[in-house]
Amino acid sequence: MRKLLIVHHTPSPALQAMYEAVRSGATTDEIEGVEVVSRPALTASPVDVLEADACLLGTPVNLGYLSGALKHFFDQVYYPCLEATVRLPYGAYLHGNNDATGALRALESITTGLKWRSVLPPVVITGEPGKTDLEACWDLGATVAASLAT
Numbered sequence: 159m160r161k162l163l164i165v166h167h168t169p170s171p172a173l174q175a176m177y178e179a180v181r182s183g184a185t186t187d188e189i190e191g192v193e194v195v196s197r198p199a200l201t202a203s204p205v206d207v208l209e210a211d212a213c214l215l216g217t218p219v220n221l222g223y224l225s226g227a228l229k230h231f232f233d234q235v236y237y238p239c240l241e242a243t244v245r246l247p248y249g250a251y252l253h254g255n256n257d258a259t260g261a262l263r264a265l266e267s268i269t270t271g272l273k274w275r276s277v278l279p280p281v282v283i284t285g286e287p288g289k290t291d292l293e294a295c296w297d298l299g300a301t302v303a304a305s306l307a308t
């Protein structure tokens with residue numbers, strides 16, 4: 159079994175809907191051989207990341223940046239994972255009210271430092287997620303999981 163880790167900060171109904179769509183895509187029956195493990199960002203540990211074969215990251219945009227919770231996650235795992243997780247495949251979803259530019263820049267900068275490999279561009283949603291938005295989240299989960307499938 160290969161392991162897909164979802165690290166998420168989910169403080170609102172919009173983010174809950176996005177998280178559920180991402181997880182639903184990642185766990186679709188059509189993909190075999192992938193175990194999905196979810197961790198709230200404030201509880202995820204370096205061991206969770208070291209054990210993962212890929213990672214999905216979910217966060218709101220707060221004050222022009224990643225949420226403090228996802229930043230805390232990266233602060234915790236950065237050095238313990240720096241050498242061991244080079245080229246870890248990852249995907250991300252972000253939710254904001256208007257502008258995710260700073261958060262996207264931060265995500266790019268941190269994952270470049272870790273040398274993680276983006277499987278597909280982040281899904282960015284503003285306002286209440288509609289059907290197409292949630293389909294994009296589902297596709298994100300399914301695409302990252304499928305990249306691990308045997």
Ligand SMILES: Cc1cc2nc3c(=O)[nH]c(=O)nc-3n(C[C@H](O)[C@H](O)[C@H](O)COP(=O)(O)O)c2cc1C
Pocket residue numbers: 169170171172173217218219220221222223253254255256257258285286
């Ligand atoms: C303290 C705080 C700062 C925020 N800063 C931003 C921001 O810089 N850019 C943005 O697009 N949204 C910002 N937001 C909106 C959040 O991203 C949004 O509340 C979150 O994604 C949850 O969505 P919802 O409130 O529609 O349920 C902020 C929210 C809070 C509480």
